[in-house]
Amino acid sequence: MKDTFEKFSGMTVALHWLVGLSIIGLIAVGIYMEENEVYALYDIHKAFGVSIFAFILYRVFWRIKNGWPTPVGDYSKIEHLSAKVIHYVLIIGTLLFPISGMIYSGFGGYGIDVFGLQLVAENLDPNNAEEFIAHNETIASLGKEIHGILGDVMIIAILLHIAGALKHHVMDKDGTLKRMLGKSI
Ligand code: HEM
Numbered sequence: 001m002k003d004t005f006e007k008f009s010g011m012t013v014a015l016h017w018l019v020g021l022s023i024i025g026l027i028a029v030g031i032y033m034e035e036n037e038v039y040a041l042y043d044i045h046k047a048f049g050v051s052i053f054a055f056i057l058y059r060v061f062w063r064i065k066n067g068w069p070t071p072v073g074d075y076s077k078i079e080h081l082s083a084k085v086i087h088y089v090l091i092i093g094t095l096l097f098p099i100s101g102m103i104y105s106g107f108g109g110y111g112i113d114v115f116g117l118q119l120v121a122e123n124l125d126p127n128n129a130e131e132f133i134a135h136n137e138t139i140a141s142l143g144k145e146i147h148g149i150l151g152d153v154m155i156i157a158i159l160l161h162i163a164g165a166l167k168h169h170v171m172d173k174d175g176t177l178k179r180m181l182g183k184s185i
């Protein structure tokens, strides 16, 4: 079923919450594990990040096929525009997060293991089993840099997005949030 003005399809609602909540969780775990050097969490973060990538790709395809949601109310141009810009930042950011993470881990020689399925092998230094050798240092650093910048950009975009959703729900009392919860408006 496609999205309509009155009701979003189950697929839109399921993908929004599955991907959205996973991204929030992965950002929190990513920052926590990096700041506190909790290396035990790295493999879990990477495995969940790669797994959710499949849903992220399907969501982008679904959004292109379905078009963007029609706004519930008749708001000012600037409000429509800012909502649209943030939706684009969010959807492009969700794509770039796993891509940059995989580039960093893959090219950095750290390997990518998804719950026991080895996608990219580790490249250990034969002379020191605790060191990894990068396949390409420049590309790996670029991936790391993008992954880190995305953390900051996406936290701001998500906070603005949630503030917008709450504004519609509490102040405007329109059906914007209800529709994303799968209800008819
Ligand atoms: C899919 C969504 C993902 C999100 C939202 C996400 C988010 C984050 C965030 C916010 C950080 C902390 C960055 C910083 O503070 O500089 C981080 C770190 C990291 N992420 Fe991800 N990540 C995702 C997927 C992945 C994937 C798929 C991989 C690799 C296969 C990956 C590998 C890493 C690594 C290795 C670090 C630690 C970086 C370091 O120690 O310098 N991430 N992630």
Ligand code: HEM
Pocket: 012, 016, 019, 020, 021, 023, 024, 063, 069, 070, 071, 072, 083, 087, 088, 090, 091, 094, 158, 161, 162, 165, 176, 177, 178, 179, 180
């Ligand atoms: C708990 C937090 C969240 C709430 C309350 C929320 C709420 C909403 C609502 C009400 C809409 C519908 C907007 C409309 O009809 O114009 C929406 C759409 C959207 N949200 Fe969220 N959202 C949350 C988290 C996220 C996160 C974390 C992301 C991405 C990382 C995200 C990405 C999007 C995108 C791309 C859309 C456009 C429609 C779509 O592609 O599904 N949201 N959100």
